[in-house]
Amino acid sequence: MTATAVVDGQWGDTGKGKIANYLVPLLNATCVARYNGGPNSGHTVKINDIILRLHMVPCGITYPNVLNVVGNGMVINPEVFVGEMNEITSKGYEIRERSADGYGNLLISTKAHLIMPWHLTLEEEIEQAKGDRMVGTTKRGIGPAYMSKVEREAVRFFDIDSQERFETRVKEVTQTRRNQFGLQLKKIAPFIFEDSENALVKERLEAAIGSYFGEVYSKAAETYKYCQQLLPYVGDCTGALLDAMDRGENVIFEGAQGTLLDVDHGTVPNVTSSNATVGGIVTGTGVPLKRIDTIVGTSKAYTTRVGNGAFPTELNDEVGERIRKVGDEFGTTTGRSRRVGWIDTVILRYADSINGFDELAITKLDVLGGLDKVKICYAYEIDGTEVTDFPTDETVLKRAIPKYETYKGWPYMTSQEYISSAKNGGFLKEIDTYLDRLYEEVGVSITMVSVGSERDETVLLK
Numbered sequence: 001m002t003a004t005a006v007v008d009g010q011w012g013d014t015g016k017g018k019i020a021n022y023l024v025p026l027l028n029a030t031c032v033a034r035y036n037g038g039p040n041s042g043h044t045v046k047i048n049d050i051i052l053r054l055h056m057v058p059c060g061i062t063y064p065n066v067l068n069v070v071g072n073g074m075v076i077n078p079e080v081f082v083g084e085m086n087e088i089t090s091k092g093y094e095i096r097e098r099s100a101d102g103y104g105n106l107l108i109s110t111k112a113h114l115i116m117p118w119h120l121t122l123e124e125e126i127e128q129a130k131g132d133r134m135v136g137t138t139k140r141g142i143g144p145a146y147m148s149k150v151e152r153e154a155v156r157f158f159d160i161d162s163q164e165r166f167e168t169r170v171k172e173v174t175q176t177r178r179n180q181f182g183l184q185l186k187k188i189a190p191f192i193f194e195d196s197e198n199a200l201v202k203e204r205l206e207a208a209i210g211s212y213f214g215e216v217y218s219k220a221a222e223t224y225k226y227c228q229q230l231l232p233y234v235g236d237c238t239g240a241l242l243d244a245m246d247r248g249e250n251v252i253f254e255g256a257q258g259t260l261l262d263v264d265h266g267t268v269p270n271v272t273s274s275n276a277t278v279g280g281i282v283t284g285t286g287v288p289l290k291r292i293d294t295i296v297g298t299s300k301a302y303t304t305r306v307g308n309g310a311f312p313t314e315l316n317d318e319v320g321e322r323i324r325k326v327g328d329e330f331g332t333t334t335g336r337s338r339r340v341g342w343i344d345t346v347i348l349r350y351a352d353s354i355n356g357f358d359e360l361a362i363t364k365l366d367v368l369g370g371l372d373k374v375k376i377c378y379a380y381e382i383d384g385t386e387v388t389d390f391p392t393d394e395t396v397l398k399r400a401i402p403k404y405e406t407y408k409g410w411p412y413m414t415s416q417e418y419i420s421s422a423k424n425g426g427f428l429k430e431i432d433t434y435l436d437r438l439y440e441e442v443g444v445s446i447t448m449v450s451v452g453s454e455r456d457e458t459v460l461l462k
């Protein structure tokens with residue numbers, strides 16, 4: 001039995017889906033489990049011209065006999081999930097529900113939380129209220145759904161058991177919000193309620209609040225029709241994973257977002273709302289820590305970031321523009337253009353310290369082909385001092401000036417040329433120098449290098 005985790009070492013979008021999908025046959029894995037995030041993630045798998053953009057369904061779905069586990073640490077929008085399932089089946093991949101003799105190939109945790117329609121509205125309002133401090137979220141309701149989870153005023157997959165149970169729960173949580181809103185109003189403007197002259201205002205206000213929350217409730221109750229479609233896939237994910245491991249089978253944990261987007265260890269406040277680092281596996285699936293054997297870190301051969309926040313190695317010049325264009329650096333989920341910069345080993349060392357990487361997969365190496373020079377950031381200068389440890393305080397990170405080593409680039413090559421050169425004597429010496437320096441700076445063996453968008457355009461170095 002082996003349990004292998006694929007965890008992003010940067011700000012997301014490093015090809016975790018592709019690497020996890022590539023590892024399934026290599027490790028003969030029978031389960032792929034997601035443990036954090038939700039429809040904010042975008043994992044692209046390209047197999048023989050079929051492009052699958054997965055957001056919540058684990059990437060093992062392309063293999064008929066792999067169980068895909070949607071862990072309890074995830075937040076799921078039922079309508080979007082049903083849409084994703086339709087998209088997967090329309091591309092020729094089968095999704096099987098649970099039957100009397102066992103699981104199908106997709107299992108959603110009873111303990112996972114639902115993204116409800118009010119979460120989307122709330123996110124718009126919060127982002128707007130922050131003004132120029134807005135995070136630049138994916139607007140999928142992720143933050144508010146996790147807020148409800150922590151507040152313990154949320155709907156879980158346990159609650160979709162029957163329409164009655166679902167509607168009772170929706171009523172309870174909307175009523176809490178309505179009560180809370182009423183209490184706040186009484187505190188802020190007590191005169192409306194105390195002054196008899198305001199009786200009409202009070203009456204009209206109460207009617208308006210009643211109709212607003214009535215609408216919130218009915219919109220949320222409509223979500224049930226999508227929940228009904230998901231019900232045959234809901235079950236005990238922790239049990240399924242532990243059973244598979246007890247039978248000696250191999251399991252892959254597919255991370256989402258990235259180390260620097262982790263709600264605890266990332267560049268707060270411009271982060272997502274879940275634990276994208278390795279600790280998220282334990283809380284987000286219920287599998288004990290000691291059962292995870294290998295942690296594969298993923299990093300692009302350069303760095304990208306979506307949304308706001310400090311980015312020391314960002315390139316706002318024609319080199320950055322070229323990398324963005326060649327690397328097709330536009331968000332899978334939102335289509336937003338990604339910010340681009342040189343690879344930053346200060347970040348990767350930090351990611352290794354948090355996650356304990358056993359191996360590193362470097363993706364999109366081919367995108368750098370054709371550049372005269374390539375740079376590796378090995379340290380920052382902050383307030384006149386050289387710093388090699390990553391400062392997680394964004395206000396400090398904003399002052400970081402990257403210190404680079406510059407290396408000769410290598411020519412443009414097709415993915416096939418990279419693969420055949422690797423087979424016949426190894427990569428060009430300029431590429432080896434670049435990878436060797438990354439290894440020396442980060443201290444983690446590079447075992448995989450991806451050189452094209454197809455799943456199999458990956459070179460195994462071990």
Ligand code: IMP
Pocket residue numbers: 011012013040041042135136137138139140141142143256257261270271272273306307308
């Ligand atoms: P949220 O996860 O939608 O709340 O967004 C919070 C921050 O995380 C924003 O800066 C997003 O751009 C970023 N983010 C969330 N998911 C991803 C992802 O899968 N890839 C890259 N950035 C992401």
